[in-house]
Amino acid sequence: MREELVHVSRLAAAGADADLRLYVSRLARRYRSKDPSLSQELAASLKERPARARPERFAPGTAAAAVEDGSLAVLRTTLPEDLNLEPPVFAPELETQLRRLLLERHRAADLARHGLRAASSAVFVGPPGVGKTRSARWIAAELGLPLHSLDLTAVMSSRLGQSGANLRSALDRAKAEPSVLFLDEVDAIAKRRDDEGDVGELKRLVTIMLQELDEWPSTSLLLAATNHPAIVDPALWRRFDVRVTFTVPDGQVLSKAIQRFLGDDADLAQYAGVFNSVFAGESFSEIERSLLTMRKAHILGDGDTQSIVAEVVAERARALSRDERVLLASALTGAGKISQRRASELVGVSRDTIRKHAKDGAFAGAN
Known part of the structure; x- marks a missing residue:
């Protein structure tokens, strides 16, 4: 002590x-x-x-003195106690990959005794809103390490040569102590070097990233995310120890996400089957945004439950195929609160069609 x-x-x-x-x-x-x-x-x-939203300034002349370009902080630091500790909703295979990465980090000493090195870098691939950033926060919290997020807007400088200095300084800061460094939209600074449309400055950033990945310390973990893997330089792509693919939720993952975002709202929860149809193919962030908006409207009394759900259904039904709209109509009437007439109006399917499928029992599972 x-x-x-x-x-x-x-x-x-x-x-x-x-x-x-x-x-x-x-x-x-x-x-x-x-x-x-x-x-x-x-x-x-x-x-x-409150914890500082950005790291302290450094004295001129030190290795981290150039961490800032003008008034923009290149690194945003979040301490472990300020991270969201609730695990994201994962598909089983995705959770297996991430927990294996954590296990390697936790048992790095055991691997070292056998001449093996725990993964020190990983790249997350997938469309926007599927949990890449949230997973990086969760991993940092699980490891009990500060999370450094690189602000790519601040890295890119109008002054020739300054962008590379900004990037090196930020990476030096992240390596100074055990931490997790998260590079979101890494394709912005790691594009293929054979792209003739890019200036030499961007190609130098790729070279810096290649050197950093080769020399990245085992005490820290570097996580990168991209929505456009095809434009990432192949040489950089090969440097990552682990590649993790994120997808939009479906099946049980979609149902689990809806249940979590609905929280303790029992009135809206009875429409869970409807939401499974309405939000099929959408990202976690879009589903969460829509359901939280509905919950707020419900709590504030901005319309009854049926009208709140109906508004969301009507907005999305136009983008569905006919068969999907029939399924949605069946789910709406199966919830016991919306009549066949109202369901027909909302999704654009005739009452005769809804009645026929209900009579045949074709949608018992959906109900």
Whole structure:
């Protein structure tokens, strides 16, 4: 405890606010079983004022002095205690991949004894809104490490040669201590070098990224995400230890996501079957946005439950095929709150069609 106190004093005297908060956070976890009261007091001290949204400034001439370009911070740092700890909704195969990555990181010493190295980099591939950023936050929280997010807008400078310096400085900062570095939309700085439309500055950024991945320390984890894997330089693509593919939710994953986003709203939950049809093929973020909007309208009394659901159904039904609209109409009437007449109006399917399929029992499963 004496050594810990001295270390805390040194960090405070040096003004290393982010490092100090990270160390206190680790102490709180360390004493959770030994001294619960002390652990709670340490954790409470971290909440007395909000964590900085960006790392502290560095003295001119230091390795991290160029972490900022003008007034834009290149790195945004989030400490472990400020990360969202709730696991995202994963497809089984996706969860298996991510947990294997975590297992390697947790048991890196066991691998090293056998001459093996835990994965230190991974690239997330998939369309927007399918959980890539949220998964990076969850991984950092599971590892108990700060999350550095690279602001690509700030990296790209109008001054010739400055973009490369910005990128190197940001990466140096992320490597200075154990952490998780997240590069969202990495294709913006890692495009194929055979693209004749790109200037030399962008090609130099690819070279920097290649060098950094080759030399990335085992103490930190580099995560990148892209919606456009085809334009990422092949040489960079090969440098990542793990490739993880994210897809839009379907089946049980879609149902689980809907249940989570609905929370404790029992009135809206009775339309879960309807939402499974309405939101098929949409991303997690779009589903969450729509359901949270409905929940707020319901809580605030902005229309009854049926009208709130009907508005969402009518908005999306136009994009569905006829067979999908028939299924949706059956799900609406099966919920027991919407008549066949109203369902017909909402989805554009005749009442005779709805009645016929209901009579034949063709949609018992959907109901």
